[in-house]
Amino acid sequence: MTSTSNIELTQTFHYSTNTHSYDVRWTSLGDEVLPPVIFVHGTPWSSRVWHVYAQSLARYFHVYLFDNPGFGDSPLGKPLPSKAGSISKEVALDADLAQQSEVYAALYHSWEQEWGNKKAHVVAHDHGGLMSLRAHILHGCEYASLCLIDVVAMGPFGQPLFKLVAENEGVFTSLTPTVFEGVVESYIRDAAHNQLSKETMEMLKRPWVSSDEGKRGFVRQLMQANSRNTEEVESKYAEVGKKLPIRIIWGKQDGWLPVDIAERLKEKLNAKEVVLIDGAGHLIMYDQQAKLGVELTWWLSQVPR
Template identity: 90%
Template sequence: MASTSTIEVTQTFHHSTTTHRYDIRWTSLGDKALPPLIFVHGTPWSSRVWHVYAQSLSSYFHVYLFDNPGFGDSPLGQPLPGKEDSISKAVALDADLAQQSEVYAALYHFWAQGWGTKKAHVVAHDHGGLMSLRAHILHGCEYASLCLIDVVAMGPFGQPLFKLVAENEAVFNALTPTVFEGVVESYIRDAAHNDLSKETMGMLKRPWVSSDEGRRGFVRQLMQANSRSTDEVEPKYSAVGRKMPIRIIWGKQDGWLPVEIAERLKEKLNAKEVVLIDGAGHLIMYDQQAKLGVELTWWLSRISS
């Protein structure tokens, strides 16, 4: 697959939970009469990681893209008036996937109003996997199929960097912009098996290094990454594969989430198969863009027919 022009998330979905108000940026591509297809990103990425696939598949599907709260073009959720004192430090950005999943589910139901009896195919990466599963199990989002790519979906979690940042928040927030940018680049580079182009690295790191707010957000999401919890939904995974087709795709050289996690998840979800892509790490969409494109196209054409 070749590179494509940037897709702007120009529409805004407003949603309030019991504690926050969210303004989620989203867009869609393709004929509205086509089957719906949703791409869900993880951390510390945005919907931009899906642009090539969204553009290519929009000839066959009505494709939806969105940025999670605090990522890409979607701002962090804002506390509702009078709720500031009741919100814990953990209820922000990446860590509180319960809130992010609730917001995504509300967005899904909003989109579904125009689908009639159709259900969406969902492709999810990283913590987008846990979001998609929570939305289905807890919030009634019914999918036509689910494709999980190097996903965060089972505990326990943790990388050494998460603990280091959590124990030294003030130090990381005090880093000079140049040093901080080096930390972000190193973190992103570690997610890929192959070298990232200068253009791709610039796009991935820009939201986190171009402002004080972005730098604080990056530190916060690393601090909170260990606090994701699957306890509420993981015991219910076995029923998911009996309700819809599930495919698991994994980078064979994923250094963040080793391939044995894919096999464990397959058993938990009653999924039919795990597809391993050689020469790919966690950022499989950049390591092996064409191979992932073939796997997605084959999967979606097969289940759609």
């Protein structure tokens, strides 16, 4: 992997729903007059997976990075008192990504105020795809273009591990630190087609293995994945491709989300093509960093600014 300096998320966006308050950490790179590009990460990752691309593209775009609530530098949402005075329970299961998407949409609209008549190009990975689509369909986020990379956006969902964790939550949260770290490392390794560097593996697993809160968060993410569904928005996908340019990029060896999902998504969204990258699994940004960089650069240079 190409070496890159760490990007600090120096800004905080505060947002409250009827039940929770959120503090989302974010930052932007590049000249504010340039066209905006937003990178959206999935699970169990953070905005750090986009650092190399953000730093490179910041010469030509105003690039935004943020961590979803409960990931990276953004804490999980805090429950608010109800009208009756009781405290809402922690959002333990947000399988539809309803809360995540609402918070992202609010963040998007806050940035939008600085753009004038411009719209942002959005690049999304994993469940960031469903978040981006929900924000567009349900929350009025208008994009200049949408690039979907190995995204969670269509059912059916589920891996044997997801079901196992969902049925044995207590077992996994009670694992010793060493055993639990092995589970996390194995899970992350399975997402890549090629061997990850020690530095990359440490960065990806650290948030989940360094504390009990991280352990609970990782288990929660797997339980959500087991219950994921897209019923509220999937029937509306056909209209998305009629309104904005869409590009679908997929790792040819993605063992989590096989390429047939990409083809079905293309049809659903009325997208023109699926770009397959050979030698890449689900973590395409590490398996084939250069190839993905070329595809992203080409796409962003082609779509209207």
